[in-house]
Amino acid sequence: MSRRLPRFLHFFISLKKIKETSIKTIFFLTAISSIIIIFSIIYFLFQDGYSIFQTAGLWEFLSGSRWYPTGTPPLYGAFPLIVGTLLVTFGAMVIAIPLSIGSAIFISEIASPKMRAIIKPAIELLAGIPSVVYGFFGLIVLTTWLRIGFNQPSGESWLAGSILLGIMAIPTITSVAEDAISSVPKEYKEGSLALSATRWQTISKVIVPSAFSGITAAIILGMGRAIGETMAVMMVCGNPTYGLIPTPITNVFAPIKTLTATLGIEMGEVATGSDHYHALFGIALLLLVITLIVNIIATVILNRLKEKYTSSSKKRFKLRYETNQKIKRYFFWVMILIIIGVLYVAVGVLITISLLVVAGICYYLNKKISAKNIQRIAFTALFSAIVLVLIFLGIILSYIIFNGAGALNWGFLTEWPSNLGRSGGIFPAIVGTFYLVGGALFIALPLGVGAAIYLNEYTREGRVTKIIRAGADLLNGTPSIVFGLFGFAFLVLYLKMGISLLAGQITLAFMILPTIIRTTEEALKSVPQILREGSLALGATKWQTIKKVVLPPAAPGILTGAILGIGRAAGETAPIMFTAVVVSGFIPSSLFDSVNALPFHLYMLATSVPDSRAQQAGTALVLLLVVIGFYLIAILLRNHYKKTMKW
Amino acid sequence: MINISKETKNKEFKKLLLGLIVIGVICISLFSGCTQKTEGLPIVLVGRDSTSGTREFFFSHVMNSENFSETLQEKNSNGGIYQTISQTPGAIGYVGLGFLNTDVKALKINNISATVANVLAGTYPISRDLYMFTKGEATGAAKEFIEYIQSSNGQAIVEEEGFVPLVDSQPYNSSGKTVTGSLKIGGSTTVFPIAEKAKESFSKIYSDVSITISSTGSGAGITAVGQDTVDIGMSSRDLKSSESSLGLVKYIIAKDGIAIIVNPENTYVDTLTLEQLKAIYKGDISNWNEFI
Structure with a gap:
């Protein structure tokens, strides 16, 4: 530069610099928020839970064969609960793995584009059904079928839980496995077909083995989801007192009590600060550790997979x-x-x-048998897998729609409940749900978008981003009931918010944060690098580039993420059960009032208010419509966005 | 590609069919193996979770503090028990009198049926008081609400909900009183319906008061009122020694009998003695046909 700038301009430049740095700092702070949250969850669970390891002894806590915290003497043996959790998860995997992998293969390799356009959203819808609706269906329909079909004294059993969890895990496993299968390089497939292998031979000998680690990761993620699931399991598994290991262990009709169900049932009633209270936090800690381990394994596998396909420079020992x-x-x-x-x-x-x-x-x-006939059999099997999944979806949806449609009318939507919800409407619950998700989004959106901008725009891939991503992944894998306990210990008690709208909103915000980070990042990544370079070359600052060039085209993608987050938050029961909701129907007038919400209203009706079958089905239908409505908007928006993208 | 003649194709098809049939037969045999007929009607025990006042009462008065059978299934509300009993032929459970309905059958205990009259007369053996607690003497809205429930107006609701009203209650007098502000109530799932119904009519007298009621269980209600998170704690049991330091004042608002309920399809029993009931819940009797 030949000419010196006038002195007063220096001031503006430094001001600009300060602005840029402070913006960067703000984004950094939002980015590390997920790590702060995950650590404070661990901290608060540990703080409230560790005293039980002292009073009962860590080994006794883990290996004791009876869970009876209110007995004399109180017994804190979590072993049967751990076994229960593992058994239910195992059963769920036996059901979910073949179905979802079959579906994944079918969607990515066999289905015609038209079929795919129908099946894929259908399976994503399966993910949108709230767990309390699954539980409601299980409690009313599935357990009765099991009881009559197998001539058992009671249908509330390990098997019922496994079936529900299996169905719930299908969308998770299918979508991750499908990603893994479609990321297998095209050349592999073409090479195999060129050698005159049949399509099935190509699939079974080339594509699936290449996608093997991705499929494993999918299964592990599904497992994590199943382990952390609360509402559905709590409603259909019977929950024997003391926790009961079935005898023989293969007796699938035995009632079972899981870690999550123990928390869901006992947390609301326990005296704060008692040994029992600490024992429940010990259980939550245990649950968190199990899911964290499971999720870390899945993340490690998926990361390796990424390395394998992106960089061939690293040679592993073979x-x-x-x-x-x-x-x-x-x-x-x-x-x-x-x-x-x-x-x-x-x-x-x-x-x-x-x-x-x-x-x-x-x-x-x-x-x-000739290869051709094997292919025929295999394709039929795959097809029947997907048909079975769609049948599950059909049964659940049609049950709720047919039974709920009768209760649904204008009055039901706009009136206040009376007689404990047996008559009247669900207006306060609807309003409460929208308050909760609105507040959650208001908190989570800036944090999540900020974190994604920091990860994608301000840093290069390195240790920092890895740690932040790991934090978000762990947060994503944290069971919803653990969020509930954390919200109770931290927001309700420690910050003295009480059972309030605000506490529920914050808890839900923490829960949907990872979803928003991930979808925003994807949206930002899809904006081509050239645009940023062009903007910077024209002298725009980093922040100007982000604000004017990167964010506008990424907005629909971010919106999709936000709507997915809303859908998830609207259907969740466990996180708000101890932080925000009460039975009574009213509309909160301040952030510190408690609220009612649709999923909780359904849970209370289904488990506590007899003679309200029509109201239950009606509430389930409204909840389903709200949640699936959000998901549908998100899916349509995403598809539209993909089609109209110009680059 | 290898050419396959029609004949071999047919052969293959036959083999395939055979294989499928074998698989089918084995699946069916497995399936039928699982569905062996059971003798009589096995008892399915249903009870409340461990922090419930109803369960604690049942535990001390029926079980004489002896442990329940390991197969006892826990529900976290009276309605949950009711729901399971009405769906499961072999199930037995216990709920407050207020939850009785036509979908379940209430058993007589020592040949005395579970009715309001019998509880009032003191002949029905399993009955208890229902409470509301406040921290220190009740004041303001809390005081009026409790007075309202204890009045004959409130006791009418108590009776309507199937509980046992207090004797000689006076009509509620609201003249000259103004009640405003908000009132938070939480606790026992048994007391909840009374409070919820009372709220509906109480709000008609005082339109400026906003009442929120949560049904969480007796233990949680007592804890919450002790910590000032609610103004009134509902409970279906008295304070325990560990809770006596909270500084709570007790108000008895109604009496309740605990009904033993079974599914209407259960034709094996109509009446039980307390000993039999205990034996059932201890797991010593596991099938209804032992009562023939």
């Missing part, structure tokens, strides 16, 4: 092909032996042998 094959073969036989052993213990000699014979026949047939 076994020789022959050794690899040998190990695989040994592993295979060991697994078979284990399965036979389990079957033998579980169902007896005769069935084990007959199953083995069937497996043998299948294996034999497999060798004999």
Whole structure:
């Protein structure tokens, strides 16, 4: 520069600099908010939970065989609860894994574009059904079917929980697995087909093995979701007192009590500060640790996968092909032996042998049948998987629509409930729900968008972004009931907000924060780098570039994320159960009043108010319409946005 | 591609069919193995969660503080128990008198049926008082609300909801009183319907008062009033020794009998003795056909 700037301009430049730095700092602060939240969750759970490890002893707490905190002497054995959680999750995975992986393969490899356009949103809708609606369906319909169909004394059982959780895990697993399958390089597929392999051979021998780690991550994420689920499990699993390990352990009709259900049932009634209260926080801590481990494993696998496809420079240690094959073969036989052993213990000699014979026949047939027929069978199986998933969706939706439509009228939507909700409407619950999600969005949107801008615009990929992303991922995997407990300990008690609208809004905001960060980041990433460079080259500052160039085209994407967040928040019960809602119907006049909300109203009607079947179904239908409405808007918006994008 | 003649195709198809049939047969046999007929009608025990006042009362008065059977299923409200009983033929549960309805069958205890009259007469063996607690003497809106429930107007609601009213209550006198502000009430799920109904008519007398009622359970209600998070705590049990330091004042607002309910399809029993009831909840009797 030849000419010196006049002195007074220096001042403006430095002012500008200060502005830029302070903006960056603000974004940084929003970015680390998710880490702060996850650490304060851990801190508050630990603070309220650790004393139980002292009074009861950590080992006794983990291994004690009875959960009876109000007995004399009180017993704090969480072992049956852990076993219950694992059993329900295991059963759910047995149901969800084949169905969702079959669906994922079908959607990405077999379905025609038209079919895909129908099936994909349908499965996403399955994710939109609130867990309390699943629970309601399970309590009224599924448990009765199980009781009559299997001639059991009671349908409230491990199996009922597993079926519901399985259905609930399907969308999570399907969408992540589908991403993994469609990110397999096209060349692999083309190469295989060019070698005259059939489509099924290509799928089973080339595509699925290449997507294997992604599919594993999908399963683990689904598992995390199933472990942390509260409402549905609490409503259908029977919850035996003391927590009960079924005898024999394969008795799927035994009632079971999970970690989450224990929290959901006992938290509302426990005396604050008692040993029982601390024991519940100990349970929450345990739950958090389990889900964190599960989610960390999934994240690590997914990150490795990303590295594998993006950078080939890193060479990992590889076994020789022959050794690899040998190990695989040994592993295979060991697994078979284990399965036979389990079957033998579980169902007896005769069935084990007959199953083995069937497996043998299948294996034999497999060798004999032409590849084309195998393909036919396989495709039929995949197709039936997706049909089954759609049937689940159809049954649940049609039950709620047919039963709820009768109760639905203008009065139901605009009147106040009377006689404990047996008559009258649900107006306060509707208003309460909108207050809650509105406030949650008001808090979460700036934080989430700010964090995404910081991650995407201000930093390069490195340690900082990794830590922040990990924080958001962990927050995403935290069970909703844990948010509820945290909200109760931190907002309601520590900050003395009381059971209030504000406490509920903040709790929900924390919960939807990761969703908003992720979708905003995706939206920002889809804005081409050239635009930013052009803007900066014209002398615009970083903040001007972001404000004028990056954000406008990303706005629809951000909006999609916000709406998804709203949908999720509107359907959640567990986080607001101890922080914001009460039964009574009224509209809050300040942020410190408690509210009623649709999911909670449904939960109370379904579990506490007999003779209100029509009102229950009506509330379920309204809740479903609200939540699915939000999801539908988000999906349509996203599709529209994808189509109209010019670059 | 390899050419396959029609004949081999047919053969393959037959084999395939055979395989599918074998699989089908085995699935069916597995399925039927799971659905073995059971003798009689197994008892499904249903009870309240461990912090409920109803359960504590049941535990001390029926169980004599002996442990429940391990198979006892927990519900966190009276309505939850009712719901399960009405859906499950073999189930037995206990609820407050106010929750009785036609979908369930109330059993006689020692041959005395669970009615308001029998509780008033003192012959029905499982009955208790229902309480409201305030921190220190009740003042303002809380005082008026409790007075209203204790009055004959409030006791009419008590009776309407199926509970047992207090004897000789006076009509409520609202002349010259103005009540404003907000009133927070929380606690027992048993007392909740009384408070909720009383709120509806109380609000008609004093239109400026806003009342919020949450039904969380007796333990939570007492804790909440002790911590000043609510103005009135509802409870279906008296204070425990650990709660005596909270400085709470007790108001008895009604009496309640605990009804033992079974599904209407259960034709095995109509009456139980307290000993039998205890044996059932301890798990010593596990099938209804033991009563034939």
